[in-house]
Amino acid sequence: MKKIAIIMGGYSSEYKISLTSGNVVYQNLDKTKFKGYRIHIFKEKWVYVDDNDAEFPIDKNDFSVTVNNEKITFDCVFNAIHGTPGEDGLMQAYFELLGIPQNSCDYYQAALTFNKRDLLSVLKPYGIKSATSYYLNLGDEIKQDEILEKVGLPCFVKPNKSGSSFGISKVKTKDELLPAIANAYKEDNEIIIESFLDGTEVSVGVINYKGETVVLPITEIVSENDFFDYEAKYLGKSQEITPARISEDIAEKIRAVAKKAYTILKMSGFSRSEFIIVNGEPFMLEMNTIPGLTTESLIPQQARAAGISLEDLFTNSIELALQK
Structure with missing residues (x-):
């Protein structure tokens, strides 16, 4: 049985959301294939947290943990840290140096996509539109x-x-x-x-599923607030409609642009891109490489609409990482 370190927390304002995402991963792992370990990554401590909430320090030299005099090492890391250091390439580079497989994109892609300016600048020559x-x-x-x-x-x-x-x-x-x-x-x-782009906001996930680049069903975002802010994302102040109420022609354009960006950037793992549709054309806002995995989050919603369970989604992600 493979030992999977689920890293969560992080150093940014998103740490609470990350803890929720990480726990959803932990709860939905295929227990016949994987043993999950919840690893909390904070500036002041890196610890393994067991089911009784006891904490055991992580040895950063080799990313191991000792529990009851037994040293535990991990076969793979499932990255659920939103923001730094999980989404900006730092953890990806660390695990690459240690030779531990991890399920998100590589460190360069993480750093590039985390920087909105750089991401949009790289994609612009390929005809992918963005706001002024x-x-x-x-x-x-x-x-x-x-x-x-x-x-x-x-x-x-x-x-x-x-x-x-x-x-x-x-x-x-x-x-x-x-x-x-x-x-x-x-x-x-x-x-x-x-x-300001005056149009319909949509979000679309792209994943590597069983070795193929798959575009998930598109979600339409209808925020009760001025835009898709924190309240709209996490406190129920929005409608998230999957599949989006858009024409097939526009949906195909969005799928093509989302897949094109994923391919151009040589992405792996999960990605979720946000677009505003203006006069039938998609304008990219950003790409997230560690998207939310809470039960309310968009990638789980889109996976369900595609007939992919959370257990299957996470199993696929880990197995692809182990094949790298």
């Missing part, structure tokens, strides 16, 4: 008129490297711009300010 954007780094002079002349109002101010909509603001007036920038800087020292 303006970049700021902490310490840059903030030229409000120049920003608004380029992106217009309303616009979105986002941390360049974060997830779960932390630090994102929709700016409707000039007076709201500086507070929105300050809010984004709480999450990251780089900011991306984007023009």
Whole structure:
């Protein structure tokens, strides 16, 4: 039976969501094939947490743990850390150096996709559309008129490297711009300010399933709030409709772009990309490589719509990692 380390937690504002995702993975592992170990990764400690919530420190030299005088090493790592250090390439590089298989994409793809600016810049020459954007780094002079002349109002101010909509603001007036920038800087020292795309928001997962690149059913996002923010994602303030209520022609365009991006980037593991459909054309917002795996999350919803159970989804992911 393969021993699977399920890493969860992380160093960002997303750690609580990650713990929920990790526990869903733990609960839905195929117990006939795998023995799961919940590994909490925090700045102050890396620990294995058993079913009685007892904690055992991880030896970072070889990513092992000693329990009752028995040293345990792992056959594979299931990465459920949203944000740093699980989604930005740090953990992927660490496990590659140790020679331990892990189920997410490789470290370069993780670092690239975690940086919204770099991701969209790499995909743009391939004809993948995105919003008009303006970049700021902490310490840059903030030229409000120049920003608004380029992106217009309303616009979105986002941390360049974060997830779960932390630090994102929709700016409707000039007076709201500086507070929105300050809010984004709480999450990251780089900011991306984007023009407002007026259209239908959709989300689509792409996975490697049994050796084939598979595009999952598309989800339409209808937020009760101004946009698909934290409340909409996790506190029920949205409708998530799978399959999306869009024409087959538009659905095919989205599937093609999502698969194209996955292929161009030489992705592996899970990905979930967000698009806004404007005048029948998909504009990419971002790509997530450690998407939420809570019961409310989009990838599990889309997998169910495709007839793939969580147990099958996770088994497939681990088995592909073990084959690398």
